[in-house]
Amino acid sequence: AGAYQSLGIAGVSDSVFVTGAGQQLTTTYGFNGGYTHNWDPYWNTSIFGAWAAVRYNGTAKGYICGAFVASLALSSGVGGCNPDFNYAVVGTKTSWTPIKNLTFTSELAYLMLDQKYAGGSTVTLPLQSGIAKPAAVYELKDQNSLVLLLRAQRNF
Template identity: 50%
Template sequence: GFANAPDTVFVTGSQQETVKTWGFRGAYTHNWDPYWNTALYGAYAQAQFGTLAKTTLCGAGGAGGVFGGLAGVTGCNPDFAIGQIGVITRWTPVKNLTFSADFNWTHLDQKYSGTAVLSPAVNTAKPTAVYELKDQDSFTLLLRAQRNW
């Protein structure tokens, strides 16, 4: 998946255009007893680029510009949405010591399609290769021990 969320897009010789974003999040925690609790949480957000930004990045009709002109890119639209759902369980055996297990799913709904040859920076773990532009899902399990003083 490929997405970025700048505050604005500036076009030399033209104007600066803001990127519209919105989102929400929420959670519910159930206390099983004084030592155990479980929370269910979720979030959803969207980024929507304006006409000037889309034309600059993708060209007229999505076939040019900075990204739309790359070989292999069959659809160019920088808009995207991201959603997340998770569950966390915490155990607090004594005051100020908590062990937790947090599992979540994140989904990136990006609007690009096709393929692109990318050469990431040297400080990333990705090699230079042909990457498919498509939606992406990731699953994370975080185990944590926290001591407060």
């Protein structure tokens, strides 16, 4: 209630540098898989999926929450700040190669961001001139997207 829209915040790094504590390594886990079936020399279909998790240690979380997220006026305060997240995708792709070196592809994927900020938390974003989001209060929520990609590729 009172939020303009929802927003997902997630960032990936090898480590976080904290003054006085040095490099704080990021822990990540991930699994990927896929299968391609060749129907004939011209057509193939693939299915694929992936899941990943990003975890920060306590020192890195304290720095991220104190230096970055606090400047966004997190409604639940630093106690509700947790930059850890999970990410997943599942999809299918079909390709048609009518002649050598020319391929038409259609790909449909469902992407999911599972962020770990406290439920119902909001942030106040300043004006983002590079994107089409006004300065407003946004609710931090998990984000899901359905993506369709159509491609024509010619190799020379």
